[in-house]
């Protein structure tokens with residue numbers, strides 16, 4: 001079959017790589033390089049032109065079984081990363097901190113007595129224990145249903161110091177959204193993430209970064225068109241091929257896989273049916289910024305409070321700022337000058353300290369997106385379907401590399417099962 005994949009994020013790379021095993025696949029990407037690595041930053045003067053992933057692409061195996069298998073199959077070496085976290089307020093003073101003890105592939109979070117010296121920190125620990133107990137019980141009883149995490153913690157009377165000081169900022173940091181958005185996350189998604197072992201397993205990263213992952217996947221794709229933004233997609237009448245209009249012309253394909261964001265797919269699909277438009281429009285996105293810089297002013301006020309991840313949580317900002325101390329999460333940079341990646345910045349670092357700046361959009365997860373996922377599955381099950389959607393938004397759970405890869409492989413399997421189009425426009 002002749003197949004187009006639109007979008008070179010991880011979902012598009014994986015869908016194109018998988019389908020290329022048996023089909024003629026063209027991957028279209030609007031950027032000059034696949035989107036998965038388009039925002040990476042090259043560090044001048046560093047050993048062998050070291051590059052930093054923007055954003056960082058860490059994972060932990062318990063929640064990422066599909067990505068873990070993919071990296072193993074591709075021969076991508078991974079390394080454990082310390083992701084211990086300090087939480088500070090607007091004044092930069094730490095109000096809570098957890099550390100990490102690593103043992104092989106295992107990692108145990110712990111707090112030192114001096115880190116829980118304040119009443120607030122102690123309430124956070126108590127709240128965490130209550131939340132853990134209540135969430136485990138509710139999950140075992142199948143009671144999480146369609147309830148949001150905000151409603152769940154309110155009903156279970158979990159300490160507000162824990163909810164507002166740690167739980168919601170942590171969800172907002174992982175999902176890069178506001179704490180209000182975090183409150184709407186389905187409780188089942190949050191508990192599912194926590195229960196997959198985040199508190200016992202080391203976070204990992206691909207040792208040679210996203211570039212190495214992209215290179216392996218690209219090597220398996222026959223035709224890659226970068227700087228080739230797709231302008232419109234339209235189906236031929238009578239269920240025939242799908243016509244794609246791109247930067248350099250018009251081409252017809254047996255199948256087209258959208259591996260863009262849902263909102264981008266909706267804008268491109270010129271003949272979207274009402275049920276397609278409704279499903280895609282129900283995935284909402286939040287815009288956010290990521291900065292690479294060297295300004296220590298965005299770190300906790302006391303150097304002794306610095307952790308690999310530093311979240312700044314304050315009432316006047318809807319989104320927690322998180323600053324990752326790159327030297328601590330990328331072992332090759334351990335002894336280099338301090339380098340930081342700040343996500344959802346609340347303040348701007350010194351201009352002369354900024355190395356890179358990128359904007360992203362991230363899908364929100366709530367009851368509406370859960371309903372839209374079910375609608376997407378129904379669309380994918382339709383006979384004669386030739387247009388498909390994959391991406392981090394297109395599978396259940398937190399929208400991360402895992403859901404992106406899982407959805408790409410699921411769509412590839414469906415396309416494979418569906419077959420091509422004959423000259424008469426019917427399934428061949």
Ligand SMILES: Cc1cc2nc3c(=O)[nH]c(=O)nc-3n(C[C@H](O)[C@H](O)[C@H](O)COP(=O)(O)OP(=O)(O)OC[C@H]3O[C@@H](n4cnc5c(N)ncnc54)[C@H](O)[C@@H]3O)c2cc1C
Nearest residue numbers: 007008009010011029030035055058229230391392400401
């Ligand atoms: C700050 C931040 C930190 C993150 N950290 C992590 C993390 O540590 N671990 C983790 O697992 N996940 C993390 N994520 C989430 C993860 O990066 C995403 O879930 C994942 O990269 C999404 O991949 P995707 O392929 O679904 O979509 P995208 O990466 O959005 O890919 C879509 C692609 O489509 C292309 N495109 C769009 N329109 C067109 C067009 N008209 N023509 C051609 N191409 C087009 C885009 O350029 C892009 O390359 C983070 C996200 C952010 C924003």
